Amino acid sequence: MKYHRLWHHWVLFVGSAAALIAVKSAELPTWPACFLLVGLSVLLVNAGLPLARYCVRNLFLERNSAAQNAVFAVIGTVYATLVAFAVVVVWESYSDAESTVAQEANALADLERMSRGFSVPVRRQVQEAARTYATLVIKVEWQRMNDRGPDPRAHAALTELWTVYTDMGPKLKENPLYETSVERLNEIDDNRRLRLLASQTEVPAVVWVMLYCGGVLSVVMVYFFGVRRDWVQRILVSVLAVIVALSVFLVASLEKPFAGDSGIGPDAFVSVVANMQNLEL
Amino acid sequence: MLCALALLAYPLLGPAAAAPVPHRRPPPIPVGVLHSLTGSVAIGEKPITDATLMAIDELNARGGVLGRRVKPLVVDGRSDWPTHAAAARRLLRRDRAVAVFGGYTSASRRSMVPVFEQLDGLLFYPTFYEGIEASRNVVYTGSTPNQFVTPAVKWFLDNRGRRFFLIGSDYVYPRAVNAVIRAQLESIGGTVAGEGYLPLGERRPQAVRKAVRRITAARPDAIVSTMVGDTNLTFVKELERAGATPKTMPVLSAVMGETELRVMDARPLAGNYVAMSYFQSLPGRTNRTFVDRFKRRFGRDSAVSDSPEAAYTSVLLWAQAVERAGSTDTDAVREALRGASLDSPEGTVYVDEENLHLWKYARLGRICPDGQISLVWQSETVIHPVPYSPYRRRQEWLDLIRSLYDGWGGRWDRPPGGRELPVATSKSVMP
Numbered sequence: 107m108k109y110h111r112l113w114h115h116w117v118l119f120v121g122s123a124a125a126l127i128a129v130k131s132a133e134l135p136t137w138p139a140c141f142l143l144v145g146l147s148v149l150l151v152n153a154g155l156p157l158a159r160y161c162v163r164n165l166f167l168e169r170n171s172a173a174q175n176a177v178f179a180v181i182g183t184v185y186a187t188l189v190a191f192a193v194v195v196v197w198e199s200y201s202d203a204e205s206t207v208a209q210e211a212n213a214l215a216d217l218e219r220m221s222r223g224f225s226v227p228v229r230r231q232v233q234e235a236a237r238t239y240a241t242l243v244i245k246v247e248w249q250r251m252n253d254r255g256p257d258p259r260a261h262a263a264l265t266e267l268w269t270v271y272t273d274m275g276p277k278l279k280e281n282p283l284y285e286t287s288v289e290r291l292n293e294i295d296d297n298r299r300l301r302l303l304a305s306q307t308e309v310p311a312v313v314w315v316m317l318y319c320g321g322v323l324s325v326v327m328v329y330f331f332g333v334r335r336d337w338v339q340r341i342l343v344s345v346l347a348v349i350v351a352l353s354v355f356l357v358a359s360l361e362k363p364f365a366g367d368s369g370i371g372p373d374a375f376v377s378v379v380a381n382m383q384n385l386e387l
Numbered sequence: 388m389l390c391a392l393a394l395l396a397y398p399l400l401g402p403a404a405a406a407p408v409p410h411r412r413p414p415p416i417p418v419g420v421l422h423s424l425t426g427s428v429a430i431g432e433k434p435i436t437d438a439t440l441m442a443i444d445e446l447n448a449r450g451g452v453l454g455r456r457v458k459p460l461v462v463d464g465r466s467d468w469p470t471h472a473a474a475a476r477r478l479l480r481r482d483r484a485v486a487v488f489g490g491y492t493s494a495s496r497r498s499m500v501p502v503f504e505q506l507d508g509l510l511f512y513p514t515f516y517e518g519i520e521a522s523r524n525v526v527y528t529g530s531t532p533n534q535f536v537t538p539a540v541k542w543f544l545d546n547r548g549r550r551f552f553l554i555g556s557d558y559v560y561p562r563a564v565n566a567v568i569r570a571q572l573e574s575i576g577g578t579v580a581g582e583g584y585l586p587l588g589e590r591r592p593q594a595v596r597k598a599v600r601r602i603t604a605a606r607p608d609a610i611v612s613t614m615v616g617d618t619n620l621t622f623v624k625e626l627e628r629a630g631a632t633p634k635t636m637p638v639l640s641a642v643m644g645e646t647e648l649r650v651m652d653a654r655p656l657a658g659n660y661v662a663m664s665y666f667q668s669l670p671g672r673t674n675r676t677f678v679d680r681f682k683r684r685f686g687r688d689s690a691v692s693d694s695p696e697a698a699y700t701s702v703l704l705w706a707q708a709v710e711r712a713g714s715t716d717t718d719a720v721r722e723a724l725r726g727a728s729l730d731s732p733e734g735t736v737y738v739d740e741e742n743l744h745l746w747k748y749a750r751l752g753r754i755c756p757d758g759q760i761s762l763v764w765q766s767e768t769v770i771h772p773v774p775y776s777p778y779r780r781r782q783e784w785l786d787l788i789r790s791l792y793d794g795w796g797g798r799w800d801r802p803p804g805g806r807e808l809p810v811a812t813s814k815s816v817m818p
Contacts, residue, residue: 227570227779230777259737275576277576278574
């Protein structure tokens with residue numbers, strides 16, 4: 107490996123590290139973010155290789171190759187387990203959030219459908235409030251719940267739905283659909299709370315530290331493989347960087363189930379609104 | 388040497404350099420302020436004009452809107468509805484007002500709306516009202532019945548009893564609001580013990596006494612009053628004479644506010660209730676500073692109530708929308724208003740995307756002997772504005788309004804000497 111113009115590699119190394127941080131903190135669309143993350147990681151590890159090898163020369167590494175392989179195998183296994191654990195956790199939380207949204211939307215659709223068994227004024231009130239709630243969830247709350255929390259008006263529309271049922275006179279409460287409707291209302295409320303909670307969930311900082319440290323350690327271990335051919339080592343380190351970057355990207359994009367392009371959308375609510383019956387105003 | 392050169396150059400460059408740079412101030416933005424400054428309702432509308440002008444002055448003190456001063460064009464509606472319509476037309480056509488803050492009575496609003504629709508102007512109407520209207524040319528910053536009367540009636544039903552007597556001045560607002568209450572009570576298990584109307588401005592004790600006699604004979608648990616002005620005072624005094632007190636037969640007013648209480652002796656009314664979205668006594672820093680500024684400007688004895696507060700909020704909402712739209716164009720401002728929110732003295736309010744009414748809190752207060760209203764209850768959240776009450780179809784509400792208008796001979800209140808129209812449902816126990 108040639109070590110002249112080492113400062114070029116320093117500049118490239120620091121620059122790509124800074125760009126990686128910028129890409130991670132910027133809210134880019136999924137595919138450009140993935141492409142940049144992988145590309146910059148490959149650049150970073152390739153810029154870091156001559157710097158590492160400048161410090162520890164090949165002759166020394168070839169002598170200690172067996173011990174290093176064993177350590178790399180341990181680090182690799184532990185890191186793979188950690189990544190698998192993180193991916194399973196975020197994936198489960200993502201699919202739970204998806205099912206919570208579906209349950210909330212289904213309960214709303216049921217409630218609206220059951221309101222047809224009540225008197226026309228009740229039906230009109232339920233339909234008005236249900237439509238308002240769904241529309242606000244779709245148009246306002248979905249955008250804001252990740253960073254600014256629940257929408258006060260969506261909460262108000264749900265309270266209004268409750269009011270329709272709690273304020274009913276004794277005669278209306280005798281309707282056989284009353285109890286089931288209140289159950290559905292409870293489902294909406296519970297699932298809404300779960301949805302809002304899920305929108306705020308994050309992978310714990312300690313897991314992120316482990317993911318980053320594990321990735322860096324794995325790459326550093328490959329730097330010190332006693333490989334004679336320069337290009338072979340570059341390929342090895344690049345492949346590892348791609349795998350680590352993709353793992354981090356996967357965890358990051360599933361971390362917030364409602365954020366970004368891969369986030370869960372309000373499609374379930376859109377379909378409910380589309381199927382709501384219009385009562386004559 | 389340099390000094391000499393400077394002296395030589397001065398005659399050539401000096402005057403040009405010293406001449407003031409031509410600086411054209413951008414023209415002000417004209418807005419209309421159309422309330423009655425004279426006539427029977429002037430007393431109620433004066434504080435609304437005051438609050439509107441205060442908001443405009445505050446905007447100008449902060450640099451105006453889009454870097455331009457806001458120029459209020461104050462016009463007197465003279466408590467006359469055709470005058471309101473004519474003035475609105477003049478403001479939009481001749482004065483090129485980009486928005487008009489105005490209207491108090493439903494009659495004034497209903498007279499002006501066709502003008503705004505025809506000329507595509509923007510009216511900000513700051514008064515709680517009966518609903519049954521949603522024009523794309525009006526931003527309704529007052530409450531609809533489901534945002535003040537309906538929750539208050541429910542509170543009374545839960546805390547006082549099931550039988551209500553509905554009494555009001557005989558014009559469109561009380562008639563429509565009482566129709567909503569009647570339908571609500573039928574739905575939630577209350578009963579209407581009776582319903583009656585007195586002519587607008589009725590002060591004759593014998594006429595009021597007759598109504599009170601009917602009320603006491605019906606023995607309701609509570610009275611819902613939509614009577615305006617001095618009639619309230621006579622009414623409460625007559626109730627007291629008949630042995631009814633706020634404890635035995637409380638009156639829930641859906642009209643009165645601190646402004647009205649300030650100009651009458653509030654002591655006989657103390658202990659009764661008011662349903663509104665705003666009271667001067669509300670806690671919170673935004674409200675306290677608003678009330679302080681209002682009192683500093685209009686005197687310690689002045690009072691703020693629901694409509695002046697809504698008028699103040701109207702101006703701020705309009706300014707916010709203009710800044711957001713980057714233009715004073717009606718369409719652009721209307722679109723910028725949809726979904727807008729503002730931290731107002733009554734709390735955060737939101738403009739509904741569909742009907743251009745505000746989402747606001749419902750509140751119930753008790754009248755104090757000093758004319759203030761203390762908060763008794765407040766809704767858990769802001770309430771969605773529903774101008775057309777769900778108890779009837781939209782067309783049925785419009786038919787009701789039309790039948791009142793026709794029944795009163797083409798006007799929005801009972802004509803002097805006119806007969807009392809029958810109430811809106813056959814179940815009424817009133818003659």
